[in-house]
């Protein structure tokens with residue numbers, strides 16, 4: 001019943017992960033709005049989302065009046081803006097303060113848990129620090145929030161690590177390949193994000209998507225892919241020190257992806273801390289209602305019904 005459902009406004013709803021959230025929001029029956037730039041380069045995606053039932057609101061991220069009027073129509077706000085626009089979310093926070101009706105704000109996190117991981121390379125730390133600035137501004141403004149740590153986008157990183165669309169004989173392994181990372185399928189990230197955005201339990205809490213079935217090392221992932229495809233790959237190791245050197249020498253922002261690869265796949269920062277205290281782990285809390293696609297199942301999708309090749313611009 002749409003009238004009992006929270007109205008959700010998404011920023012970045014036409015983006016790589018945002019479109020999954022928009023689809024999930026509509027699927028779960030929420031009146032769903034997408035705030036999009038007047039000259040967005042994602043018009044085809046926006047048309048598709050509109051045909052599913054999304055209401056597209058055109059506006060710039062620095063148009064305070066427009067922001068406030070869009071916010072007054074809804075209850076919940078999710079930002080899936082891209083990294084370069086992270087600090088533009090301060091404009092959204094200012095508008096939420098003025099609108100005064102927003103019951104929950106989810107800023108554009110959706111990666112590593114930035115308040116919990118430590119000792120990452122400086123370019124990645126600077127990236128996380130910007131996201132942390134947004135969190136602190138939300139708390140200072142007393143805006144009810146949920147912070148989502150979705151860990152690695154599964155199809156995106158299966159594609160990056162295994163190159164399943166190529167007839168490759170070799171696979172690159174970062175470091176020893178033994179550290180475990182969490183890979184979650186994008187469709188699930190969409191559904192679980194909408195679930196937590198409207199769940200009173202998740203208010204003012206960090207929610208981490210870390211199902212046990214989705215923690216895997218690069219070597220285990222390659223072995224699983226070999227088993228499923230019947231192929232065998234030679235492994236080309238990139239030593240940790242090479243990644244550290246690249247993170248020091250590449251210009252900004254090219255130094256960011258290499259630093260993320262180092263933290264996630266060499267150091268294992270998505271799996272090396274206990275989830276405790278007030279934090280919620282999504283696969284446990286929603287185990288009776290929802291299920292994450294396992295990595296085995298994700299590889300089966302690549303084998304039998306491959307998703308469109310993800311745009312990997314940031315990691316090329």
Ligand code: NAP
Nearest residue numbers: 012014015016017036037040080082108110111151152153
């Ligand atoms: P994206 O696709 O690059 O962009 C999201 C949207 O931002 C665009 O569709 C666009 O919407 C909007 N936007 C607003 N101003 C823009 C501008 N000046 N230039 C370009 N786009 C602009 O974002 P994403 O890659 O999905 O990233 C979303 C979040 O996920 C970020 O926090 C990012 O750090 C995180 N992330 C996580 C992983 C992971 O593995 N965990 C991987 C990648 C990204 P309109 O065109 O409709 O205005």
